[in-house]
Amino acid sequence: MTAIAPSPVRRGVATLNPVAKLLAALLIALPLVITIDPVSAGVALLLELPLLLASGVGWRRFWVRTLPLWIAAPAAAVTISLYGERSGAEVFSWAFVHVSEGSLALGLAAALRVLAIGLPAVVLFVTVDPTDLADGLAQILRLPARFVIGGLAGMRMLGLLTEDWRALALARRARGVADAGRLRRALGMAFALLVLAIRRGSALATAMEARAFGAPGRRTWARESRLAASDVAVMAGGLVISATAVAVSVAVGAFHPIFGPS
Structure with a gap:
């Protein structure tokens, strides 16, 4: 008798509707992309801490998934500080490198904005199930069902690419053609993987058409997707975070829109 592993218990923000998570993330991000000052990004990052703590994501998973951000943020800060627009007093200069007070502030703002x-x-999206997201996009946001289901099918097929790549590598090694020329081998495997993906996509499209996924008329859904009070609360929280960040930036005179005068 085979034991069935219990599904992981979702808690906190992980139980919210994916559409609510999407809109909350957009509400937080949109005001931050119109300004390049460090104050608004810093305030937003501080206000996001309760949301991150209530995400239901373990610490190990959190650091693993956000590792690219912790690498990209200081990299952006260093690059902009060294080669950004010069303003204010010059701190350091060598060849093409000109570090000024303005470029340092701009680098700090870039790092905070990335985070x-x-x-x-x-x-917010690390705990999102693709099927739940598709249900929400089609039923709540009223996106075209054909587009949503096609996107869901494509997302479900992404996991097969890794297995296909592994199978191709083992097959080539069994035929004795994987011992030299790593770059050439990788290009050949990439082309073979592309051919497999196109063939599988064509077969999947034919199967979905045969099951009337592209039929006209209103579509029914196996699972109903609705916004609960907690979903509205997290979207309101995203709006409050962005509005507070911009308000504080304007109040202290640090607000610097990207489309404004330099």
């Missing part, structure tokens, strides 16, 4: 925009997006 303030990226952290909630990653944490």
